Amino acid sequence: MMKPSFRGSLGIRHLVCGSCNGCEHEMNALNNAYYDITRDGWDIVASPRHADVITVTGPMTGAMRAPADQTVEAVPRPRVVVAVGDCAAGVGPWAGAPEAGEGAGVVLNASVFVYGCPPTPDAIRSGLEAAAELLSREDVSEASVSPARIGVAVWSAPVDD
Numbered sequence: 001m002m003k004p005s006f007r008g009s010l011g012i013r014h015l016v017c018g019s020c021n022g023c024e025h026e027m028n029a030l031n032n033a034y035y036d037i038t039r040d041g042w043d044i045v046a047s048p049r050h051a052d053v054i055t056v057t058g059p060m061t062g063a064m065r066a067p068a069d070q071t072v073e074a075v076p077r078p079r080v081v082v083a084v085g086d087c088a089a090g091v092g093p094w095a096g097a098p099e100a101g102e103g104a105g106v107v108l109n110a111s112v113f114v115y116g117c118p119p120t121p122d123a124i125r126s127g128l129e130a131a132a133e134l135l136s137r138e139d140v141s142e143a144s145v146s147p148a149r150i151g152v153a154v155w156s157a158p159v160d161d
């Protein structure tokens, strides 16, 4: 696949899969005057059709499983799923609870994991930068790296292209 011409822009579609909304509070801060991701050409978009990256939070509830799959499928390829928060990585406070899944990021095969309960806006930004870096590779179909902790983000799976 040819390298996509993102020119630094990034469309981000957020998906809540059973989060307590703590992670959403930190994500919302990305749009405030201090973090202001729009200065970088990044935008949280309303439709998955406009997205390059899907951020997911929460342990994944049963009710969200099918809608989450449909949302990811609606994002044009190449696309990257970023798991935000410990719950999405399957290690949050509700890990192992009967109603909790394995983690939204685990279930949706995320390429980037941002740990924290909740992670800070800076940590989430690092995860988004990791996603942008994966999408900017010459051949995104080969954008696969071994699990390795890089700051707050862990790349664990290939880009879904």
Ligand code: SF4
Pocket: 018, 019, 020, 021, 022, 023, 057, 058, 084, 085, 086, 087, 088, 092, 093, 116, 117, 118, 119
């Ligand atoms: S990681 Fe923490 S803040 Fe985020 S959804 Fe889970 S419990 Fe809430």
